[in-house]
Amino acid sequence: MPESYIEKILRARVYDIAKETPLDYAKNLSHRWQNQIFLKREDLQPVFSFKLRGAYNKMFSLSPEEKGKGVVAASAGNHAQGVALSARTLGIKATIVMPCTTPEIKVKSVGSWGAEIILYGDTYDEACKHAMALSEKSQKTFVHPYDDPEVIAGQGTIAMELLRQYNQDIHAIFVPVGGGGLITGIGTYIKYVRPDIKIVGVEPEDAPSMYKALQSQRRVILNQIGIFADGVAVKQVGKETFRLAKHVIDEMLLVSTDEICAAIKDIFDNTRAIVEPAGALGIAGIKKYIQQQGMINHNLIAINSGANMNFDRLRHVSERTELGEQREALLAVTIPEHAGSFLKFCQTIGKRGITEFNYRYSDDSLAQIFVGLEMQQGEKQDFIQCLQANHYPVLDMSDNEMAKLHIRHMVGGHAPSVTNEQLYRFEFPERPGALLNFLTKMGHRWNISLFHYRNHASAYGRVLVGVQVPKAERKDFTHFLKELGYQYWNETKNPVIDLFVSSGKK
Numbered sequence: 001m002p003e004s005y006i007e008k009i010l011r012a013r014v015y016d017i018a019k020e021t022p023l024d025y026a027k028n029l030s031h032r033w034q035n036q037i038f039l040k041r042e043d044l045q046p047v048f049s050f051k052l053r054g055a056y057n058k059m060f061s062l063s064p065e066e067k068g069k070g071v072v073a074a075s076a077g078n079h080a081q082g083v084a085l086s087a088r089t090l091g092i093k094a095t096i097v098m099p100c101t102t103p104e105i106k107v108k109s110v111g112s113w114g115a116e117i118i119l120y121g122d123t124y125d126e127a128c129k130h131a132m133a134l135s136e137k138s139q140k141t142f143v144h145p146y147d148d149p150e151v152i153a154g155q156g157t158i159a160m161e162l163l164r165q166y167n168q169d170i171h172a173i174f175v176p177v178g179g180g181g182l183i184t185g186i187g188t189y190i191k192y193v194r195p196d197i198k199i200v201g202v203e204p205e206d207a208p209s210m211y212k213a214l215q216s217q218r219r220v221i222l223n224q225i226g227i228f229a230d231g232v233a234v235k236q237v238g239k240e241t242f243r244l245a246k247h248v249i250d251e252m253l254l255v256s257t258d259e260i261c262a263a264i265k266d267i268f269d270n271t272r273a274i275v276e277p278a279g280a281l282g283i284a285g286i287k288k289y290i291q292q293q294g295m296i297n298h299n300l301i302a303i304n305s306g307a308n309m310n311f312d313r314l315r316h317v318s319e320r321t322e323l324g325e326q327r328e329a330l331l332a333v334t335i336p337e338h339a340g341s342f343l344k345f346c347q348t349i350g351k352r353g354i355t356e357f358n359y360r361y362s363d364d365s366l367a368q369i370f371v372g373l374e375m376q377q378g379e380k381q382d383f384i385q386c387l388q389a390n391h392y393p394v395l396d397m398s399d400n401e402m403a404k405l406h407i408r409h410m411v412g413g414h415a416p417s418v419t420n421e422q423l424y425r426f427e428f429p430e431r432p433g434a435l436l437n438f439l440t441k442m443g444h445r446w447n448i449s450l451f452h453y454r455n456h457a458s459a460y461g462r463v464l465v466g467v468q469v470p471k472a473e474r475k476d477f478t479h480f481l482k483e484l485g486y487q488y489w490n491e492t493k494n495p496v497i498d499l500f501v502s503s504g505k506k
Helices: 004-011 027-033 051-060 064-069 078-090 105-111 123-137 150-166 181-194 209-216 237-250 259-270 277-295 310-324 341-349 380-388 401-405 436-442 471-484 495-500
Strands: 022-027 036-041 072-073 094-098 116-119 171-174 198-204 249-254 299-303 328-336 353-361 365-373 394-396 419-431 447-455 462-470 488-489
Touching: 004 150, 004 181, 022 209, 027 036, 027 259, 027 277, 027 401, 036 259, 036 277, 051 078, 051 123, 072 078, 072 123, 094 105, 094 123, 105 116, 123 237, 150 181, 150 237, 171 181, 171 277, 181 198, 181 237, 198 209, 198 277, 209 237, 209 249, 209 447, 237 341, 249 259, 249 277, 259 310, 277 299, 310 328, 310 401, 328 341, 328 380, 328 401, 328 495, 341 365, 365 495, 380 394, 380 495, 401 419, 401 462, 401 495, 419 447, 419 471, 436 471
Parallel strands: 036 299, 072 094, 094 116, 171 198, 171 299, 198 249
Antiparallel strands: 022 036, 328 365, 328 394, 353 365, 419 462, 419 488, 447 462
């Protein structure tokens, strides 16, 4: 057990700037899930995130000479704000490198604390490399967002507060995991004082850096990660945080985007506060844990780690919430193309609420319908079987990311004259010139046959692209995709494509 950290946590200097946040009882959630659920409200910190604890503790520990030279950090959000406010409080000059894709609201927020901002690169990794190079060149201290003992110790002060605030039995604490600083800070203290309490880490399914590292017993670098929960979108956990994690984490849980959205709504319903996706991971994890364990009447705590949410993202969250609660199903249903078929289908549905109904004429024989239906938990499979018993072919799209991101917004019929069509889903950096860069690198080699773009008010936009690529040129096209540098998924064989948009001539 890394006991040397206990003294660091006990001595951590955070309360010059941070506040002891409340531990709120979530009445509605507790009643619904038959357990006592509590929320540790780090979203109520001055910068709406726990990050200032570690940043301030690290910067306070610097020598007078180091403080005089200033600090450098890299971040797209919460850590940047923590460093900027800490620097202003301590009278230290701070330079913060942020990706060019960082939303303007976050750039302005960091700038309002007086830090110098440098926009560099499209990703955190690019910004971080630039920041570390600046640090080395200028001999300014680099303030790491998670892989630093003083930062970890600062985050560990949350655990001290928890045990003061709630001295009864605690079954488990659920902690969002990105680079690992928060969970190792909390876990190190908890396991020393109350080793009976479980420490459960929660990550998004599409950014499982700690999950994979513990599974492999080594730090791994993920090839690509999802960016919906951008506060924990880390390709590789820290070296020091992984060393500690092996001692203090009892279990890792992975949750979907839909489950995260449902948790955001849960927290709003209980507190009237809106947390960011990363901040809702703890509650998403608690719900999954209860379902898996079938447990009742236990005391469970979730760390609400942050609330730096762009307002425009709520549209996307709202779309996905009911799916996350399994109270909505998205189905592709094939019906006969003749008079009265719609009526018969609606009679089969009965009085069930319809959340979405998309259709366009395709040919004289069959029609494909994209339909969203209200459901009770656990009811979906029985309803699908009912449709099949009435001779309706059904495809369940409730877990089909491409259908939820794109197809539900673009159902419009097939294009029979398009040949050699390949369909790819991309995440474009949300900045001027991203599309131009894509088209420039593609040049005149291949024709674009379909294009659908959605802005989710995050650092990346979601794009679905159809490109006509003859079979003999597909190796060249794959090489182009790798050179492009954007994350992508080949969706050509996704069954939803054939139903609603593809020409079928691939």
